[in-house]
Amino acid sequence: MDHWNWETERLVLLTPRVLLVCHYDFVGLYCHLMLRIPLHYIDSITVGHFQFPATSLSRRSGLGLWVQWDKLRRPSFRSWWNPWSRDLPFVILTEHPGAEREHELSSLCKLHRFRTELTCLVQIAQRDQPLPGRANGPLLLEKPLQMETTLGFVSALNN
Incomplete structure (x- = not known):
């Protein structure tokens, strides 16, 4: 899902060095978007x-x-206020409903x-390929995920 609570089905592949996030169209049989995230770049996992927000019309339950x-x-x-922006340094994942x-x-x-x-693979990747100026290992957090969607008309129609 994205920062506007817009659900899209993604294939997420975890390799020893890279996290691949693919938005694949199973009907048209083609890839809309492919994110390739080197594991040693990952800063935090929440x-x-x-x-x-209390006044939000957009809601969802479950873990992310x-x-x-x-x-x-x-x-x-x-980028933040564009619901179709792909220039954001994070990805939000949730379990498939099925x-x-x-x-x-x-x-x-x-x-x-x-x-x-x-988490295990990110720690190994950061140990093997440390980036200058970065802490050792990702920041691991367990806290509510703040979604700033108030209206969410686009996500309500899509979801």
Whole structure:
């Protein structure tokens, strides 16, 4: 999902050096967007329940995983308030709604297991390829994920 609570189905592949996030169109059989995030760039991994402003029309329940790289670069005002912006240094992941119904795929779709594997691989990647000026290892947080969506008309229509 994105910073405007817009859900899109993604394939997330975790390799020993890279996190790949692919927005794949299963009907048209093509890739809309591919993010390639080197694991040693990841600054923080936050897990928690979604939290929206009190006046928000956009809501969701459940756990999310906020993976951030380059936390020193603040998104521009234009990027942050553009619901279609792809120039943001983070990705927000959540479990697929069908994960509980499909027993063959449920082990692949568990957010807790993915977070554990991601954390382990990020720590190894940062140990093997340290970046100058960065702390050792990612910042691991468990706190509510602040979503700043108030109206969310686009996400309400899409979701």
